[in-house]
Amino acid sequence: MSLIKASYGMFVVHPDPLKWIWLLLGVWLLPVYADLPPLTHGLTLVPQPHTAPALRLPTMDDETIDIEALKGKVVVVNFWATWCPPCRREMPSLERLYQTSKEKGLVVLAVNIGEDIDTIFPFLGTVDPSPSFPILLDNDSHSLSEWKVRGLPTTFVVGPDGNLVYQAVGGREFNHPALLQQLLDLLKE
Amino acid sequence: MNPTIRIGIVLLSMLLTSSTVSAQSKTVDPTTGAVSWETQMHGVTLSLTQILPDQARAFYLNRGLPAVATEPYAKACVYMTILRNDSAPGVVHFQLEDWSVVSTDQSRPPVSVEAWLKRLEEYDLTQAATIAFRWAQFPPEQAYQPGGDWNQGMLTTGLEADTVFDLVARWDVAGESYQGILRNVRCAS
Missing domain, CATH: 3.30.160 (Double Stranded RNA Binding Domain)
Known part of the structure; x- marks a missing residue:
């Protein structure tokens, strides 16, 4: 065997x-x-902006992050899993976005769906650059229904006032200049 | 201009327009032999790539599904499916139950995610395995904003190996119905 x-x-x-x-x-x-389909590079405006749903989950470091406590910052919430090819492909660009913008007040939260640390941790070691933003653990996928996610990956951008501003269904090149500009403009508001 | 020539020019231009709108490409992965079909129409890209039965088995065995549970799925003519809103005139909304898999003797929707989850109930899967199965499937319903929203997921036709079929994908934009067809798609053997 x-x-x-x-x-x-x-x-x-x-x-x-x-x-x-x-x-x-x-x-x-x-x-x-x-890997064949290209990642796209735009965020779309949420059709009817409204308060972001609740999000309070443990991290891989066993801390708890509550999005409610992040008001005043621009928060990128990314729903993903290691077995999802576009999620894997966009992860390095998400880290580059974070490195570029964290000093300006941008927070990235990557919510893993249904996997444990023993599965996630080895994957993160293969990502270059490896994510330094918090990975949240949603073991029962409850957050997907709260945030009305229909497919992975899906990403939302929450403005400083706590409202959903942008969304992206499917993989993105998060450090693409066009997408970066959308977020920088939001950070200036 | 001679009326006959004028009609000929009109018919030729219609033919050319039609073939441009629904041009279909077919490619073969040189390593695996898996075949992909792709078409663009009405600002939307649709593609199917064969997932060979052993690849489907491997994917789900590695997600914790027992072999007995993966077997029917692996033999159900599985495709990696992509739908992307490149430049449609609005939000592309679809429900998989509206799509048709048309073979010589029947026309029916793809096998639903709900039907697979029902079949898997008897195997007492872990929560992680069930979540991975559910969310690796192509979304049963989705809305793509213009400018690059897309999904990639697994879709089963339920047909036998080597069966040839047409996939008719249907969606609506602002209440108007559209469809795209991939013709002569073949199930992997």
């Missing part, structure tokens, strides 16, 4: 050698396909 460590840092046990070759290939190849 063999033990395979896949790229996601997960372990699979399987007795058939041919099968585990496929398992390894499958885990690698599924994201490879998925």
Whole structure:
């Protein structure tokens, strides 16, 4: 019986050698396909701006973050999972955005859906640059219904007044100049 | 101008316009042999990429689903599906139940996420496995703002291996109905 460590840092046990070759290939190849579509680079205005839903979750460091306490800042809330190819692809650009803008008052919260630290942590080590913003853990995916998310990744931007301003359905290039400008303009308000 | 020639020019221009609007491309991944079909129409991009049965097995075994649960799914003619609002005249809204998988002897919607979740109930899956399964699927309903909203997710037709079919995707923009068709798509074997 063999033990395979896949790229996601997960372990699979399987007795058939041919099968585990496929398992390894499958885990690698599924994201490879998925790399084909380009990430887009714009945020769209929320059609009817309203107060952001509640978000109070533990981080990987076992602290609790409540979005209510972040009023006065621009908060980027990104819903993601390690098995979601566009989520994986946009993660480095999210970190670059954070590095560029955190001193100006921008906060990034990445809400992982349904995974544990043993799954998330090895993935974060593969991201370059590795995320330094808080990763929140939503074990039961409750926040997705609160925020009316229909697909991953989905990202929202909450303005300093606590209202939803922008949203992005699907993967984005977060450090693209056009997208960055949208956020910088919001930070100036 | 001779009326016959004029009619010929009009018919030719209509033919050219139609083929431009619904041009369909087909590509083959040189490594895996998986085939992709893509088309653009009305400012929307639609694509299907075969997910080979072993790749579907590997993906879900690595998310914690038991082999017995992954098997029916892996054999259900699975596609990585992308729909993107590039430049539609407004918000693209769709429901998967309105789409049609048209093969020689039948026309029916893709297999719903709800139907798969119902089938999985008997396997007593972990919460993490159920969440991964649910959210890796193409959204049952979604709204894409113009300028780059999109999703990528897994879609099953429920057809046998090697079956050839047309996928008719339907959506609406500001109350007006649109559709895009991918023709002669083949299930992986």
